Amino acid sequence: MDIALLTVKDERLHVLLVRRANEPEKGRWALPGGVLDPAVDCSLDDTVRRVLRSKTHVDIRYTEQVQVFSGQDRDPRGWSLSVVYYALLPGDKVSAVAGDKAEAIEWMDAMELNRQLAFDHTLLLEAAVAKLRDKVEREALPLHLLPGRFTLTELQRTCEVVLGRPLDKSAFRRRIKEEPALVEIEGEFLRGPQRPAQLYTTAEDFQF
Amino acid sequence: MDIALLTVKDERLHVLLVRRANEPEKGRWALPGGVLDPAVDCSLDDTVRRVLRSKTHVDIRYTEQVQVFSGQDRDPRGWSLSVVYYALLPGDKVSAVAGDKAEAIEWMDAMELNRQLAFDHTLLLEAAVAKLRDKVEREALPLHLLPGRFTLTELQRTCEVVLGRPLDKSAFRRRIKEEPALVEIEGEFLRGPQRPAQLYTTAEDFQF
DNA sequence: TCAATAGTGTCTCTTAGACAATATTGA
DNA sequence: TCAATATTGTCTAAGAGACACTATTGA
Structure with missing residues (x-):
């Protein structure tokens, strides 16, 4: 093995x-x-x-x-x-x-x-x-590669890294908007020298 | 095994x-x-x-x-x-x-x-x-389930049997029109008490 | 002619891709 | 204010599904 x-x-x-x-x-x-x-x-x-x-x-x-x-x-x-x-x-x-x-x-x-x-x-x-x-x-989100809390941009980057090709930001977000595997952490943001990014986490019942 | x-x-x-x-x-x-x-x-x-x-x-x-x-x-x-x-x-x-x-x-x-x-x-x-x-x-054609020569209707039936659901004839044919795995046997038809059906065979280099 | 199946055309609706526009923060 | 990134909106083109239409044979 x-x-x-x-x-x-x-x-x-x-x-x-x-x-x-x-x-x-x-x-x-x-x-x-x-x-x-x-x-x-x-x-x-x-x-x-x-x-x-x-x-x-x-x-x-x-x-x-x-x-x-x-x-x-x-x-x-x-x-x-x-x-x-x-x-x-x-x-x-x-x-x-x-x-x-x-x-x-x-x-x-x-x-x-x-x-x-x-x-x-x-x-x-x-x-x-x-x-x-x-x-x-085929539309699966590799959430197991991400930390416990992450931004949508980080998620997109991870998908891009796995796929080896760039993804369109708008289309990507449109798609995962309906995704029950993602849970918004209300009021929690990743801050930096720019607009804060909403943090998300993986739903309990997520199955990759 | x-x-x-x-x-x-x-x-x-x-x-x-x-x-x-x-x-x-x-x-x-x-x-x-x-x-x-x-x-x-x-x-x-x-x-x-x-x-x-x-x-x-x-x-x-x-x-x-x-x-x-x-x-x-x-x-x-x-x-x-x-x-x-x-x-x-x-x-x-x-x-x-x-x-x-x-x-x-x-x-x-x-x-x-x-x-x-x-x-x-x-x-x-x-x-x-x-x-x-x-x-x-995911769009693969189960040609290995078919005889050496077959009609498009037979191919569609085979897909339907595998998938367990009906497929739309028009959409199905539109899709496989571009399929290089299918080769038309020119001048060969399956005849019956209706309009003859074009016979096809599998391309040499077909990979399921 | 009719029955039966082959094969095509058309409409609509959804969706993906491209790309632009707007929003919100820290410095 | 500006730089930087987040987030949303719009346009378009391609594709899928539904469904109707035409075509061609044997009987």
Whole structure:
């Protein structure tokens, strides 16, 4: 099981990588992963949460199964099978994710696949990002990438980062006006050297 | 690995079931499945094709991975994991699918989930149908469910069967007019006691 | 001729995109 | 006041749905 933990950092979609401490592919960067432990996990989703907790020490609000990768060529040790998940981390929690002493971690730009990852992890990452993007392209709001309170502009930026293209402000706001997933925090604004921006939060029953 | 082999029969979406010959759940209907054989299969997709060939003796044109189901409660024998696929069979090939002597088979209406299937197979089937429907809902044409040559009306009926709702003829044709996946078979018509209908076929490079 | 289905045309209404205009703050 | 960003309004063009119309065959 491998996980693409995605977040928005510096206006770009980033993914968490860990450096492999052992052979094969020692020293190369890879998606964090883990193995199913039937004694502990009630299902694969449990495995994902357990692994994420141990690697990040942060509570992850959302995970989704992407695809199974399998075959004899993806790992030099022979036939292997891996279920890929993506997970979403709010942008303000990035700094809370720290590697263990044993493991070096790094946030890599998830759109720029210039670095060579271990095994077939570049493919896995592409599939994960594609699935997320597809969902957002179909009108889903990636609220799990945002902090507890956010402005509409921040929400729009997040969508743009995931989609990799600019959105029209007017059309975007028109669309989400009807969105029950968003709740206006009455009287709360983000202030700066300009007109204050209304703060919103995610509805209780929001399902991504 | 379990497979929902889907086809259109009698203007309804149907799924192939096999009756379990062994315990547990002996005698109950289930989706056909198989186990991965690393010695033979280069990947899970190979497994699916191998299993389908052995069960149906028909060449299946299209398969797609749906989702992994896992947990300790889905099989009385304990923790289990299954990758679910759906596969599409052209409507004119239904009669070519025959069970072995050892196995009873049956086509069940895939929308009417009234029968109690073995294990959690009702859930697996629902997930498979939902994935197919979702794809067709987003403008994909389920050409793999159709024979080699077909009319636009037949194509529309097939979409309607998958979606479970009627489509407007005019709007439907307007949409697929631009569709490169469809190739008109010039001069070939389906004739009957009415105006002949132009026959179409699937483009070589069609990707569902 | 009629029945039956194939195929087209037209109207309306909704919506997305582009872009402009207005609003409200701190400095 | 100005700079900067928030928020709203307007115009237009494309597309979807509804529905009616025409076309072409066999009987």
